[in-house]
Amino acid sequence: MKNYTLLSPCFFGMEKMLAREIKELGFEILKTEDGRITYKTGEDGIAKANMWLRCAERVNLKVAEFEAKSFDELFEGTKRIDWSKYIPYGAQFPVSKASSIKSKLYSTSDIQSIVKKAIVESLKKSYLEDGLIKEDKEKYPVYVFIHKDKVTISIDTTGDALHKRGYREKANKAPIRETLASGIMYLNPWRPGRTLVDPMCGSGTLLIEAAMMGINMAPGLNRNFISEKWRTLDKKIWWDIRKEAYDKIDEDVEFKIYGYDIDEEAIEIAKENAEIAGVSEYIEFNVANALDFKSDEEYGFIVTNPPYGERLEDKETVQALYKNLGYTFRELKNWSYYLITSYEEFEEEFGREADKRRKLYNGMLKTNLYQYIGPRPPKKN
Numbered sequence: 001m002k003n004y005t006l007l008s009p010c011f012f013g014m015e016k017m018l019a020r021e022i023k024e025l026g027f028e029i030l031k032t033e034d035g036r037i038t039y040k041t042g043e044d045g046i047a048k049a050n051m052w053l054r055c056a057e058r059v060n061l062k063v064a065e066f067e068a069k070s071f072d073e074l075f076e077g078t079k080r081i082d083w084s085k086y087i088p089y090g091a092q093f094p095v096s097k098a099s100s101i102k103s104k105l106y107s108t109s110d111i112q113s114i115v116k117k118a119i120v121e122s123l124k125k126s127y128l129e130d131g132l133i134k135e136d137k138e139k140y141p142v143y144v145f146i147h148k149d150k151v152t153i154s155i156d157t158t159g160d161a162l163h164k165r166g167y168r169e170k171a172n173k174a175p176i177r178e179t180l181a182s183g184i185m186y187l188n189p190w191r192p193g194r195t196l197v198d199p200m201c202g203s204g205t206l207l208i209e210a211a212m213m214g215i216n217m218a219p220g221l222n223r224n225f226i227s228e229k230w231r232t233l234d235k236k237i238w239w240d241i242r243k244e245a246y247d248k249i250d251e252d253v254e255f256k257i258y259g260y261d262i263d264e265e266a267i268e269i270a271k272e273n274a275e276i277a278g279v280s281e282y283i284e285f286n287v288a289n290a291l292d293f294k295s296d297e298e299y300g301f302i303v304t305n306p307p308y309g310e311r312l313e314d315k316e317t318v319q320a321l322y323k324n325l326g327y328t329f330r331e332l333k334n335w336s337y338y339l340i341t342s343y344e345e346f347e348e349e350f351g352r353e354a355d356k357r358r359k360l361y362n363g364m365l366k367t368n369l370y371q372y373i374g375p376r377p378p379k380k381n
């Protein structure tokens, strides 16, 4: 059986949640670094990882790792690889992305063109026809990552990044990344059957991700991946993984979760997105002010992403909102609440120190997930 070494980048702070997912899929973790995990899979690993990983940004097939302090070393190291093992005759192989951190080689455009030339040289040994390498078939985008002079070369198997699940056609102001939203849902113990509310839900991302997890719907079910077109992957594997993902949806589980926003347009967008995602029957969205939120339920979860107040003129409004949210949420005596914001003095405004704090990056933006953990409900007999 064929094995693959894959590497998946993630937002900083998401490594723990991604590692858990990778292990749950039965893959072996080889290395965890800040913002990426390398792991080993069997033959169906590329399809399975793309279909099921909720917290990864993409799935790359690792090709090689070597040291290069000069362009000559980069060229020779790349040329030494037998690229015909990865790229079939006629396929396109753009060197789509290069990044370099703390390394001698830093010009990303030069890195890209050197690597491209070296792959052409390697492929010429296998495919040379009329002195030309043809590139008119499916795409194998090559990624180069250099860190402290260590070059990692990989091929993107995903295409559009994994956070693009296919359901968020429209987004309201400052939507949270789908990958980050599902990471937050992994960090709290909500399970279908327990009460869950996002009182400032915007386009509904946190609840849509929660509902998809609640019914065990694979995040990749409503989209395609670049490697589905590869001749080098067995089409049957993709077909089986997609079918298995459909079969694994738990249609018997029953629950309702609730989203509110003060903005009518946001609620319309959230409803449309939930519909496209195929989870609208599990989420009730309504226009409401979070500050009016009350509940008859004794226990429940609030998971929310309030406005950050990134622009200076918003600062006072955001401070007042956080202060009033503190009063409103504290009325819900036994509830747990999880709030993600980049506002550094959140706890002071909110009026209570969090039980736990977790640093998470929303892209380049440093945020904190403030976790206020309520008691467990008594076990039902």
Ligand SMILES: C[S@@+](CC[C@H](N)C(=O)[O-])C[C@H]1O[C@@H](n2cnc3c(N)ncnc32)[C@H](O)[C@@H]1O
Binding pocket: 171, 172, 173, 174, 175, 176, 177, 199, 200, 201, 202, 203, 204, 205, 206, 260, 261, 262, 263, 266, 288, 289, 290, 291, 305, 306, 307, 308, 321
């Ligand atoms: C950062 S956005 C949430 C984005 C959301 N997580 C998403 O993925 O689209 C904050 C939201 O809070 C809403 N909001 C602000 N003040 C509110 C209030 N008092 N009550 C309810 N919603 C409010 C805004 O309309 C906005 O949609």
